[in-house]
Amino acid sequence: MDTPTKFAHIKGWGSDLDHANRPAYPKERTPPRLDPPVHWKEPEMQPRHVEVLRSTERPAMTPVFGSGQPPRGLSGGMRRFAFGYSENDLRHWLLLLLADRIDVGEGLVEDLASGHVPRIYSEMGGRAELQHNPVGAAKKALAVVAVLGTAYLLARRRSPRR
Template sequence: MPYTAHKPGPTPDPDALRARIPGWGADLDPSDRPAFPREQPGIETGAHWDLPEQQPGGQGRERSVEHNRLTPVFGTAQPLHGVAGAIRRLAYARYSEGQTPHWMLLILGDRVESAGAHLRSFVSSRPDDPITQSGVLGERGRGPVSSRFGRGRADLNHTWIDPLLIVGPWVVSAVVAVKLGRALFLPASKRRAVPAPRR
């Protein structure tokens, strides 16, 4: 029994395990392991280095706190930038990859970058369309309700929250845009007056 403080019993004999579990111990004999020769010291690999040469330009690159140095080779195609990049740098600089905040910050950085991409699309010639790009129109005529029930679909348990996750950000963005528009373009005299507090 795993995850208990007490050992469940004596360790079975390898012959007993082999008799009980088909294929158990198949890799015990080195001659049965295809990679075995490569596991031996002194094998010529063709590499001219013990450690690859360090790629230049690594200053400021993100590196997990549990690593002493940057990997010898790293990607440069998508450098971190903006608010999303600052969030991701914080995740790498402060938290280990084994900690939940590390991954939650990376997810937050993704969401911030996604929101920024949506906002930038509105000033482009092809703005995002939440209706067609969500794929919701693809279900017309294909039994959108009947296909979800009685078939053991794994995604049925989160169907209720999908509209909130898909439509929610658009509603919040619209509310923020209207409030900003009113604050910037509506004269102060036409804005709704806030009543003074009673004494």
């Protein structure tokens, strides 16, 4: 019994054997060739129509960047402040995370101001959680009831009695 057929039932076996015996190996190239070759050394600069925040590590603007969500409101101010710090500074990332959370709150306020009541339960995947993780959904429901009950008791305790 020769070695390849002896171990052929093991998935992936032989992938590290001699490359001459691998039919796909000559086609693998790192990096892959471009055909036809690109006609530029650097891509054409994308036009800027909105404010784009730039890292302190990058001296110039990159040729291509995202502009779908320009910074706005309190969260945008926090993002501008965060980009004053280097990317290897923990404050940079923590401020960006906090700005994301504040942006969610700003979005909820905007929705309510425009007369749209958000469906928070379904938008956060409540039905899927209930279907695929009923124990986790029950724990979350109990936690919400406990927090709301505690808040109610504290509010009732502080209100003047008649």
